[in-house]
Amino acid sequence: MPTAERIDGKAKAAEIAESIRKDVAVLKNERGITPGLAVVIVGHDPASQVYVRNKKRTAESCGFHSVLHELDADTRQDEVLDLIAELNNDPAVHGILVQLPLPKHLDEQLVTQSIVPHKDVDGFHFENIGRLTAGDIDNAFVPCTPAGCMLMIEDQLGRDLSGLNAVIVGRSNIVGKPMAALLLAANATVTICHSRTKELPQVARHADILVAAVGRPEMIRGDWVKPGAVVIDVGINRIEVVTDGEKRHRLTGDVAYEEAANVAAAITPVPGGVGPMTIAMLMANTLKSASS
Numbered sequence: 120m121p122t123a124e125r126i127d128g129k130a131k132a133a134e135i136a137e138s139i140r141k142d143v144a145v146l147k148n149e150r151g152i153t154p155g156l157a158v159v160i161v162g163h164d165p166a167s168q169v170y171v172r173n174k175k176r177t178a179e180s181c182g183f184h185s186v187l188h189e190l191d192a193d194t195r196q197d198e199v200l201d202l203i204a205e206l207n208n209d210p211a212v213h214g215i216l217v218q219l220p221l222p223k224h225l226d227e228q229l230v231t232q233s234i235v236p237h238k239d240v241d242g243f244h245f246e247n248i249g250r251l252t253a254g255d256i257d258n259a260f261v262p263c264t265p266a267g268c269m270l271m272i273e274d275q276l277g278r279d280l281s282g283l284n285a286v287i288v289g290r291s292n293i294v295g296k297p298m299a300a301l302l303l304a305a306n307a308t309v310t311i312c313h314s315r316t317k318e319l320p321q322v323a324r325h326a327d328i329l330v331a332a333v334g335r336p337e338m339i340r341g342d343w344v345k346p347g348a349v350v351i352d353v354g355i356n357r358i359e360v361v362t363d364g365e366k367r368h369r370l371t372g373d374v375a376y377e378e379a380a381n382v383a384a385a386i387t388p389v390p391g392g393v394g395p396m397t398i399a400m401l402m403a404n405t406l407k408s409a410s411s
């Protein structure tokens with residue numbers, strides 16, 4: 120039997136959504152404001168479509184006004200920018216999310232930076248990144264995935280991580296880097312690892328808090344985990360499994376769950392861990408935008 124606590128992201132996300140629902144009712148009654156979220160998806164990647172539908176469903180269950188713009192894979196850059204300009208100027212829209220990755224012919228940087236910072240509920244605009252890294256976190260939109268991870272870490276260890284070593288595997292703009300900024304702001308001692316890091320297992324074994332955001336199924340083994348660590352598995356990997364001669368897809372994280380759960384104090388599962396918390400944080404950011 121694994122000894123680690125299984126951190127239930129799905130249950131925590133549902134609690135957050137419930138509290139957002141109440142706040143939305145108050146905002147509507149007292150100020151006549153309905154939070155609006157616009158999601159833009161370009162192309163027909165099936166995994167992206169699953170997330171985008173989850174986002175829309177949760178937004179509606181929170182009482183938000185939710186619009187989904189599904190564009191063809193060959194949509195031109197100027198057409199995407201025109202749509203964003205329209206959403207930037209639409210008073211019913213408080214949050215804009217452009218699902219990543221975008222098709223190759225589109226400039227991801229240009230597209231994400233074209234969203235006005237006060238509607239950038241993904242926290243990808245340079246202004247929000249600047250506020251986060253410079254310590255003006257209350258006035259920033261914090262990227263949803265690391266924000267969700269941070270809430271789960273706080274539940275385990277409290278808000279002050281002084282004296283604790285945090286190791287993040289992955290240095291993307293969407294997860295690894297903002298995760299490092301949040302852990303640093305909470306006084307953890309932070310190490311960021313990536314594909315050029317030497318002796319990764321040894322580095323990982325120093326972690327009191329281990330965050331895996333790599334995109335490689337079950338790369339992090341049980342013997343990489345320090346006994347008593349808190350392990351946050353951000354990875355979402357769709358792998359093929361054959362059962363009774365039939366091909367099926369299964370979701371797995373970047374951590375070998377069973378192995379790690381025998382060593383860690385607490386660990387997030389995949390699915391049901393970081394994923395639902397990401398969506399909850401998107402709702403929280405959209406509510407924050409609508410309220411301010």
Ligand SMILES: NC(=O)C1=CN([C@@H]2O[C@H](COP(=O)(O)OP(=O)(O)OC[C@H]3O[C@@H](n4cnc5c(N)ncnc54)[C@H](OP(=O)(O)O)[C@@H]3O)[C@@H](O)[C@H]2O)C=CC1
Pocket residue numbers: 264288289290291292293294295312313314315316319332333334335353354355356393394397
């Ligand atoms: N649950 C959720 O809400 C979310 C889940 N995800 C999932 O998290 C995972 C990571 O996503 P994202 O950050 O966008 O991914 P990226 O592909 O942008 O980044 C992956 C990072 O992992 C590093 N890496 C790759 N291979 C190795 C290796 N063998 N050893 C050490 N480091 C390695 C890369 O290093 P280098 O920089 O050197 O290339 C890179 O920094 C994916 O599975 C994704 O699906 C992502 C966003 C949200």
Ligand SMILES: Nc1nc(=O)c2c([nH]1)NC[C@@H]1CN(c3ccc(C(=O)N[C@@H](CCC(=O)O)C(=O)O)cc3)C=[N+]21
Pocket residue numbers: 169170173216217218219220241263264355370389390391392393394395397398
């Ligand atoms: N602009 C932008 N912002 C993002 O936040 C963003 C993005 N682009 N591109 C892709 C990644 C990935 N991501 C996930 C969100 C929810 C789940 C999620 O709900 N996962 C469920 C399972 C869902 C399933 O069955 O596939 C779970 O882990 O339990 C997963 C992944 C957000 N991302």
